Every structure is written in C-alpha cells, then in structure tokens.
Amino acid sequence: xxxxxxxxxxxxxxxxxxxxxxxxxxxxxxxxxxxxxxxxxxxxxxxxxxxxxxxxxxxxxxxxxxxxxxxxxxxxxxxxxxxxxxxxxxxxxxxxxxxxxxxxxxxxxxxxxxxxxxxxxxxxxxxxxxxxxxxxxxxxxxxxxxxxxxxxxxxxxxxxxxxxxxxxxxxxxxxxxxxxxxxxxxxxxxxxxxxxxxxxxxxxxxxxxxxxxxxxxxxxxxxxxxxxxxxxxxxxxxxxxxxxxxxxxxxxxxxx
Numbered sequence: 001x002x003x004x005x006x007x008x009x010x011x012x013x014x015x016x017x018x019x020x021x022x023x024x025x026x027x028x029x030x031x032x033x034x035x036x037x038x039x040x041x042x043x044x045x046x047x048x049x050x051x052x053x054x055x056x057x058x059x060x061x062x063x064x065x066x067x068x069x070x071x072x073x074x075x076x077x078x079x080x081x082x083x084x085x086x087x088x089x090x091x092x093x094x095x096x097x098x099x100x101x102x103x104x105x106x107x108x109x110x111x112x113x114x115x116x117x118x119x120x121x122x123x124x125x126x127x128x129x130x131x132x133x134x135x136x137x138x139x140x141x142x143x144x145x146x147x148x149x150x151x152x153x154x155x156x157x158x159x160x161x162x163x164x165x166x167x168x169x170x171x172x173x174x175x176x177x178x179x180x181x182x183x184x185x186x187x188x189x190x191x192x193x194x195x196x197x198x199x200x201x202x203x204x205x206x207x208x209x210x211x212x213x214x215x216x217x218x219x220x221x222x223x224x225x226x227x228x229x230x231x232x233x234x235x236x237x238x239x240x241x242x243x244x245x246x247x248x249x250x251x252x253x254x255x256x
Contacts, residue, residue, distance in 0.1 A: 009056045012043035016060035036060050045128065045153075100130035101185055105211060105224075105232060109138045112222040112234050113207040117141040119180040123164075124171040125149075129157040131183055131211075132164045145179070147171050172197065181207040192216050204238025 016036040023032035037060065044057035115121070119142050123131040126146030135144055146166035148154040158166040176182050176197060184194055195215045198208045208215065212230035224232035 006055075008043070009052070009059055012040055012056045013059045013063065015043070016040045017063075020060070020064070033061070033064070100128065101134045101211060102230075103130075103134070104137075105230075106134040106138045106183075106209075108224055109209065109232065109234070112224070113181060113209065113236075115139055115142055115180050115207075118143055120145060120178055121181045121183065122147060122176065122179040123183050124174075124176070125184065125186065126157050126161075126164075126166060127153055129161040129164070129166070131185060132157070132161045132166075135183060136161075136163070139181075142181075147174055175201055177201040177203060179206065181209060183209045183211075185211040186213065188213050198235070198237060202237045206237045208235040208237060209233070210235070 016039045019039055020032045020036035023035055027035075037057075040057045040060045044053040119139070121135055121139060121142045121144050123135060123144070123146045126132055126148045129146065132144055132146050135142070144161070144164040146154075146157055146161065146164050147169045148157055148166065149168065149170055151168045154166055154168040158164075172193065179202070182198065182202065186194060191210070191213050194208070194210070195217045198215070198218070202208065208218070210233045214220065214233050215235055218235045220233045221236045222234040224234070
C-alpha cells in the first residue's frame with residue numbers, strides 16, 4: 001500500500017533524524033551523518049517521480065545544514081549528492097524511474113508467450129528485482145538475467161534474487177539477441193528506441209514484453225489486463241509479430 005504524499009518524505013526524514021541523534025554521541029558526527037543519509041537514499045527508492053525522490057533523499061542533510069547542529073567540513077555536504085548519484089546515475093535519468101513491477105503483474109504470461117525450459121529471459125532495467133520475481137513466477141524453469149545501470153541497485157537486486165544472473169550495465173548498449181524474452185517497464189519516451197533495438201537484435205519468434213506502455217511500430221499479439229490500468233503488452237518478433245492482431249487474455253489477474 002502506497003502512502004499519500006508527503007507522508008513518505010516525513011517518515012523518511014523522521015527515521016533519518018532519529019538515527020542521527022541516536023548514533024551521534026556513540027559513533028561520532030560523520031558516521032551518524034552517513035548512516036542517516038543512507039536511510040534517506042534507500043527510502044527515496046520508493047518515491048514516485050524524480051522530484052519526490054530528491055526531496056526524500058536530501059531532506060535530512062538540508063534540514064541538518066539549516067539547523068547548524070553539526071560542525072563539519074564544507075566538503076562533507078557533497079556526500080549526499082555523491083550517494084544520490086551512485087544510486088541514480090545521470091545517464092539513467094532518461095530511462096524509467098524506479099517503479100516496481102506489481103506482484104502478480106505477469107500472471108498468465110507463460111500461456112501467451114510460451115518458452116522452453118532453460119530459455120534465457122532478460123529483465124532490462126531490473127531495479128530492485130520485482131520484475132525478476134514476477135518473471136520467475138511465470139517461468140520457473142527459465143534462466144533469468146537482470147540488467148541495471150545503477151550499481152547499488154544492481155547489488156541489492158542480486159542479493160534479493162540470488163537465483164538470477166544480475167549485472168550492472170546499460171540496457172541500450174547490451175545485446176538483446178541472446179534472449180528468448182525481454183521484459184521492459186520503461187517510459188513512453190523510450191518505447192520507440194526499444195522497438196528499434198528489438199527489431200534489429202532479437203531473433204524471430206522471440207518475445208518482447210512491456211508493462212504499461214505499448215511499443216510503437218510493433219503489433220501486439222496478446223495483452224494481459226493491467227494492474228491499476230497498466231496493461232502488459234506481448235509482442236512476438238519476426239513474421240509472427242502481427243499474427244494475432246492484438247488478442248486479449250482476460251484471465252491475467254493483476255493485483256498485489
């Protein structure tokens with residue numbers, strides 16, 4: 001359940017301040033500051049939209065600076081920005097913000113896009129691994145791969161999904177040709193780029209699956225009814241891409 005704004009920010013700031021005040025007498029100002037900032041950055045992963053994430057992550061250090069409670073060298077105030085850039089690299093801002101794949105969002109996908117046992121499946125932009133978990137539920141015998149540009153997110157995803165091969169990388173630079181299915185949860189602005197890449201690199205009869213947004217220049221062969229209005233669009237590459245004319249499977253039950 002998502003809390004209404006600004007409750008997520010207020011909770012994150014409150015936890016960060018509590019941790020800072022508890023640690024500062026024991027561990028020192030710098031360690032307490034790093035721990036509190038870490039809480040803010042981790043909490044920002046669940047913010048909706050870049051501005052809300054920035055507010056959640058930077059709220060504690062900015063409020064600390066305003067109050068003047070910590071006597072620190074000037075360079076230490078670059079730490080929040082450094083940590084934030086590690087989690088949200090600048091060149092990843094053009095892609096989709098971190099928004100987890102809802103639990104059960106891909107239920108029924110295996111019937112619409114069947115794969116043989118051991119097929120290679122890629123979650124392009126795997127974030128914290130919610131999409132990989134949904135793919136594992138749909139394809140328990142597949143070889144799952146996750147690709148994520150932010151190395152802290154890739155590290156956390158690997159810890160959460162030890163059964164998947166997760167690595168840091170650029171989804172647009174990596175080759176998609178070795179996968180029987182590529183799953184995306186991007187944004188409308190990047191869908192044309194995804195279509196061009198899939199058509200250039202993916203093998204005939206492989207599958208491209210997009211949550212929430214249609215892929216231009218491709219005809220969906222099937223779709224699952226969406227979670228909160230976000231449908232799952234299924235595309236078959238090559239000659240079979242337009243075969244079904246956008247059939248809909250009503251049995252896909254998408255709820256958390």
